[in-house]
Amino acid sequence: MAYPAMNSRALLADLIGFDTTSRESNLQLIEYVRDYLAGYDVPCQLIFNQTRSKANLFATLGPDDRPGIVLSGHTDVVPVDGQAWSVPPFTLTERDGKLFGRGAADMKGSIACVLAAVPRLLTAPLRMPVHIALSYDEEVGCLGVRSLLADLAQRPHKPVLCIIGEPTELKPVLGHKGKLAMRCDVHGAACHSAYAPQGVNAIEYAAELIGELGRIGADLRAPDLHDPRFDPPFSTVQTGVIGGGKALNIVPQECRFDFEVRALPAYDPRQVAERLQRYAYQHVLPRMQAVNAASAIAFTELSAYPGLATDSQGQAAQLIAQLCGSDEFSTVAFGTEGGLFDAIGIATVVCGPGSMDQGHKPDEFVSVAQMQACDAMLVRLAEYLHA
Numbered sequence: 001m002a003y004p005a006m007n008s009r010a011l012l013a014d015l016i017g018f019d020t021t022s023r024e025s026n027l028q029l030i031e032y033v034r035d036y037l038a039g040y041d042v043p044c045q046l047i048f049n050q051t052r053s054k055a056n057l058f059a060t061l062g063p064d065d066r067p068g069i070v071l072s073g074h075t076d077v078v079p080v081d082g083q084a085w086s087v088p089p090f091t092l093t094e095r096d097g098k099l100f101g102r103g104a105a106d107m108k109g110s111i112a113c114v115l116a117a118v119p120r121l122l123t124a125p126l127r128m129p130v131h132i133a134l135s136y137d138e139e140v141g142c143l144g145v146r147s148l149l150a151d152l153a154q155r156p157h158k159p160v161l162c163i164i165g166e167p168t169e170l171k172p173v174l175g176h177k178g179k180l181a182m183r184c185d186v187h188g189a190a191c192h193s194a195y196a197p198q199g200v201n202a203i204e205y206a207a208e209l210i211g212e213l214g215r216i217g218a219d220l221r222a223p224d225l226h227d228p229r230f231d232p233p234f235s236t237v238q239t240g241v242i243g244g245g246k247a248l249n250i251v252p253q254e255c256r257f258d259f260e261v262r263a264l265p266a267y268d269p270r271q272v273a274e275r276l277q278r279y280a281y282q283h284v285l286p287r288m289q290a291v292n293a294a295s296a297i298a299f300t301e302l303s304a305y306p307g308l309a310t311d312s313q314g315q316a317a318q319l320i321a322q323l324c325g326s327d328e329f330s331t332v333a334f335g336t337e338g339g340l341f342d343a344i345g346i347a348t349v350v351c352g353p354g355s356m357d358q359g360h361k362p363d364e365f366v367s368v369a370q371m372q373a374c375d376a377m378l379v380r381l382a383e384y385l386h387a
Contacts, residue, residue: 012112013092016101062126070162074138077103083362105354109366110165117378141303165352173350175331178307180269189292190253199251206255265307306339316347
């Protein structure tokens with residue numbers, strides 16, 4: 001027997017109640033969704049990480065013998081540490097037409113609307129399946145969804161369309177930049193600072209590499225590399241973390257810095273890493289090793305995901321335009337799992353309730369009006385699939 005229907009607000013309250021910060025397990029939330037769907041006789045597949053502390057969820061409503069539509073979302077949220085919240089972050093609070101809580105916008109609001117739509121989707125036979133895909137560790141590099149996609153890619157009836165419910169104020173988004181995050185470790189040679197030329201100052205050589213990144217970033221601003229659909233309209237590179245040194249009177253032996261590339265969909269961000277590596281190994285490392293042969297520079301990829309550039313004339317774009325009542329397609333500055341879905345041949349769009357202007361901040365919220373509008377959009381999806 002099916003569970004009594006739950007509205008999206010009640011479901012959002014339950015979902016926010018689970019602390020699914022990326023460093024924590026998401027299993028309580030995943031088990032909640034599994035049990036909720038089981039109440040409607042919807043089977044779920046759980047795809048665990050190696051330690052079985054986290055899982056993706058994949059469920060199918062309707063026939064499983066033909067391609068369908070994926071409604072996708074990530075279950076993890078960013079930390080609240082050090083943020084000044086005026087409400088409990090893991091308890092839903094309603095005030096002035098807004099629903100507050102960590103993940104309300106990014107992106108448990110969307111997941112709640114999808115779950116609330118399940119009873120309506122099941123009221124009549126679906127002419128094509130609807131898949132619900134929930135992932136983990138999106139906020140730390142779109143990591144968890146990869147095992148789900150590896151499974152999807154092998155299915156005999158792979159989905160043809162995916163709607164990622166990231167917060168876009170329910171405006172249809174067809175593109176975003178890709179990202180590459182890299183770490184550079186510079187190993188020099190320590191000595192007393194009074195004899196600095198006898199050492200290899202890892203911080204100074206790291207600074208030289210960071211300066212080269214700045215020159216690469218300037219080159220990426222060339223007009224012929226622009227895409228006016230994006231803001232900014234060019235690929236960017238920046239150094240976000242750096243550390244090194246023990247004391248002012250010791251030439252530092254170690255320095256580490258992390259940098260990221262936000263790349264237009266048509267630009268491969270690894271070109272930046274490769275250019276920096278060439279500079280490091282051809283121009284910087286020989287000078288370091290001339291002083292101390294044990295000097296070294298090492299690069300490590302931390303995370304990466306591809307950009308998204310969906311065809312505005314394709315089936316995915318036309319469907320989302322129909323569902324949200326607008327063909328004013330746009331792009332977003334933040335990344336999503338969409339490029340990974342697209343990379344295995346599933347055309348993807350991004351459209352969900354709320355705004356990323358509220359995401360990752362204290363007192364994160366989604367408006368009641370946006371939740372209601374998302375509910376209405378999913379009603380239109382049900383009508384489209386029942387036709």
